[in-house]
Amino acid sequence: MEKLNLNSLRVFATAARHGNFQRAAEMLHISNGAVSQRIKQLEADLGVVLFDRKPRGVALTEKGRTYYSAVQEALSILAVATSDLGQSSRQIRLHIGASSAAKWLMPRMSAFNARFPEISLETEIHDTMLERNLGRNEIALWPARAPVHNSAHHVQCLCELQxxxxxxxxxxxxxxxxxxxxxxxxxxxxxxxxxxxxxxxxxxxxxxxxxxxxxxxxxxxxxxxxxxxxxxxxxxxxxxxxxxxxxxxxxxNPDPSGEYFFLSWPKQYAHENPLRQTVTWILSEFGIDTAADT
Amino acid sequence: MEKLNLNSLRVFATAARHGNFQRAAEMLHISNGAVSQRIKQLEADLGVVLFDRKPRGVALTEKGRTYYSAVQEALSILAVATSDLGQSSRQIRLHIGASSAAKWLMPRMSAFNARFPEISLETEIHDTMLERNLGRNEIALWPARAPVHNSAHHVQCLCELQxxxxxxxxxxxxxxxxxxxxxxxxxxxxxxxxxxxxxxxxxxxxxxxxxxxxxxxxxxxxxxxxxxxxxxxxxxxxxxxxxxxxxxxxxxNPDPSGEYFFLSWPKQYAHENPLRQTVTWILSEFGIDTAADT
DNA sequence: CGGCACGAGTAATGCTGCTTTGTCAATTTC
DNA sequence: GAAATTGACAAAGCAGCATTACTCGTGCCG
CATH class of the missing domain: 3.40.190.10 (Periplasmic binding protein-like II)
Structure with missing residues (x-):
């Protein structure tokens, strides 16, 4: 551990998540060769084979699986802490897809700013759903077939995608x-x-x-x-x-799509004010009332 | 976060722990210049000043302090998971100081082996107390003025140092x-x-x-x-x-030394057998009975 | 107040690791 | 079954990190 290359662990986690070295390389913006080398080195350092090499992609071994869950947890803690670092408490970071941002959020931005002039909303566009937990003052909006439940987050369905x-x-x-x-x-x-x-x-x-x-x-x-x-x-x-x-x-479309639009925000900070106000506002925009708390 | 150098975080944590870049460099077996560069780069990447440079050593800033606690937690998770990886369940790793190992443990090794032939004891010598949590099948023996309590560990005083x-x-x-x-x-x-x-x-x-x-x-x-x-x-x-x-x-010496010898082991795995047997044996060697559980 | 020790910062040089390019094997497609 | 695709792996050139050897500011001590 003392001399273990921690950057390799991020590569490992990404490869494990995608079950595929090439995909991992794309996500990390490095070459596939680099991923291959890192994993090889990591396995040598640990003295453990982490992946089974399959004809298409890779699969975690038994030990790899248990290691991955710990690595994932640790990296999530780091990601949240890092994201929290620069944040002032008046700043809300909203994670959202490009089209939802353009077509749902943007038309409502000026209304939001008028209503909450003291909150500065920073939207962060994502191609894929955020993998890590949300930190302080972070909110995510994402479409999915089913809510991804997580003990650290509140998840609220906003509407079915019709x-x-x-x-x-x-x-x-x-x-x-x-x-x-x-x-x-x-x-x-x-x-x-x-x-x-x-x-x-x-x-x-x-x-x-x-x-x-x-x-x-x-x-x-x-x-x-x-x-x-x-x-x-x-x-x-x-x-x-x-x-x-x-x-x-x-x-x-007369058929139900089976997809829904979800909002999630961290439980730990749910009571803090800029976050709560923003969540309440989004819910009300979808006609969901949270009359209970003021 | 995506491009943050994770190795720098280990350097940061070590420097934060010792409040001193040179000491950190020694602990990490790298040069002081390297520490200086890493921290500088890290601060630039994060856009946050982590340390106040004092005439003698450094001190964490407010933001540095909050960040450190998260980084420390994450690194501890990684250290434990990494340490667990190679371990078979018949292997116990005992963290201990050099002299206690030579003068207390070694004379008892053959008796231990005779009593528990199926347990393979791996002693790891340390100059300083282990900073991370204990993983599965790990035990630590250390002298101190007061027990370092930690919700993840059992701590038992073995004797006062007379x-x-x-x-x-x-x-x-x-x-x-x-x-x-x-x-x-x-x-x-x-x-x-x-x-x-x-x-x-x-x-x-x-x-x-x-x-x-x-x-x-x-x-x-x-x-x-x-x-x-x-x-x-x-x-x-x-x-x-x-x-x-x-x-x-x-x-x-007629005066009490005020120092004690402590044993600690992880709560999470306390019931598992090679670990429990080893703990019980150490306690009994100090005349402490754990008659309650067999 | 002068010397000394401590400790952070800096510059030039050498080594780890990333990129590029290519190979090979397995699998899918036509 | 030939061609194309996918994806891991390997070797040689290049970038970033570590090392070495300094500088410089500060506090301690005689």
Whole structure:
């Protein structure tokens, strides 16, 4: 331990989490060779084989698994402490996906600032869900099939993701509203979730259909605003654009999506004020009342 | 955090613990310059000043203090997990000082092996008390003025350190036993605790006296065995040599030393068998019965 | 008040480890 | 079953960390 390379442990944890050295290398912004070397060195130092090398990726050995859970816990403590360090108590850090930030948060920012001028909200955009625990004055908003429960956090479901199709008012034809079949004939704008593709598969529709892919939901929606076609997105993301008449809803998915939008915040600091106010505000924006505490 | 050098955190923790970069460098077996650079880099990365530079050493700033406690906790988790990794459940690791190992443990090793042939005892010698928590199958023996309580450990006082003066039987003169004054006239063998020196000061004795210093108690005792003079040591260290007639006790310090010998072991694994057996054995060697559990 | 010891900081040079590039084996796809 | 893909691993050049050998400011002691 005295001479153990701690940076290797971060590499180990990342590789263990993804079960794949290459993916780990990407996450850490280093090369795959570096990961391979680090793990090899670490295993040599510990005198223990941590991974079984499989044809596709790697899997933790029994010892690797027990070690990983400890390493993960330690790194989480460090990450939280490091994140807390620079924070003033008036600063709230909000972890959120790019599209939710653009399409849900941004339209509400000025209202938030007007209501809580003393709180400075720092939004941090993530591609993947935050792996570590939340620190003081941190909040996370994320979509998922089921809540990731964790004894350190409160988790609150904000709404189910109900999918709707939207397009620009300029894009409207006289024959609206359309049925599902007619809908699929238009240029379809989708994001990495490939919701149109899956819908096409499910309905078994096989007329010609053109699909345009975008990296993020927000881009697909912007394309719809510019009359390039019909985008599909959860209701909370289009609300502001619909109210501003940049988009109109033309179809609503009758099936439940099975996905939900969650809010989580650290239990330990739940009573402290800038955090509690921000949580309460987000809940109220989703029509959830927390009348009990003032 | 993503790009934070974790090795720097170990340097930080060590420096924080000792309040001194040079001492930290020694502990880590690196140069003082390296410590200076690491801390500087770490502070730059975090954007936070962790230490106040004092004319003699350094002191943690307010933020440094809160950060240190988290880093310390994380490193302790890693140290314990790492130490547990290679361990088989039949292996007990015993952390102990060099002299206690040589003069208390070694004479009892064969008896222990005869009694518990299935337990393999691995003794690890330390100059300073172990900073981290104990892991699975780890036990620590250490002298101190007061028990260092810790919610993760059981701590049991084994005995008070009672100081006695010993010499070789060959060294004996007809006029034994002697009084304190006469004692101090002989060549005095002492270790880093400088017990003779302090005794001379306390008694105010000012006849000529010659003192030989040894780095460890065990060396002073070996010198006494070879008739070089009179050594001073706690009873538990000389017991075996006295029984073997290599040493005789010629004086006993009437004052209480205020120091005690402690045993500690992890609560979490206290019920597991090789550990429990070893703890019970050590206690019984000090005449402490744990009749309650079998 | 002068010397000395302590301890942090700095600059030039050498070694660990990261990057690049390529190989090889296993697996999927057509 | 040939081609493409995936993913681990290996060898040679390059960057960052450690070492060495200093400087400099501060406090202690005679």
């Amino acid at each position: 999918l709707v199709a939207v397009c620009s008012p300029d894009f409207l034809r006289p024959d609206w509203p359309v049925d599902t079949q007619a809908l699929l004939a238009f240029p379809l704008l989708q994001d990495a979730h490939r919701r149109w593709e899956r819908l096409v598969e499910r309905t078994g529709y096989d007329g010609g259909h053109s699909i345009l892919n975008f990296g993020r939901s927000a881009l697909a929606l912007d394309a719809a605003i510019q009359s390039h076609g019909v985008a599909i997105a959860p209701t909370f993301m289009i609300e502001a654009d619909v109210r501003a008449r940049r988009l109109v809803e033309i179809w609503r | 100081l006695v003066a010993v010499c070789s039987p060959d060294f004996l003169r007809p006029d034994w036993p002697v009084d304190t004054q006469a004692l101090l006239a002989f060549p005095l063998l002492q270790d880093a605790h400088r017990r003779w020196e302090r005794l001379v000061e306390r008694t105010g004795y000012d006849g000529g006296h010659s003192i030989l210093n040894f780095g460890r108690s065990a060396l002073a005792l070996d010198a006494a065995i070879q008739s070089h003079g009179v050594a001073i040591a706690p009873t538990f260290m000389i017991e075996a040599d006295v029984r073997a007639r290599r040493l005789v006790e010629i004086w006993r």
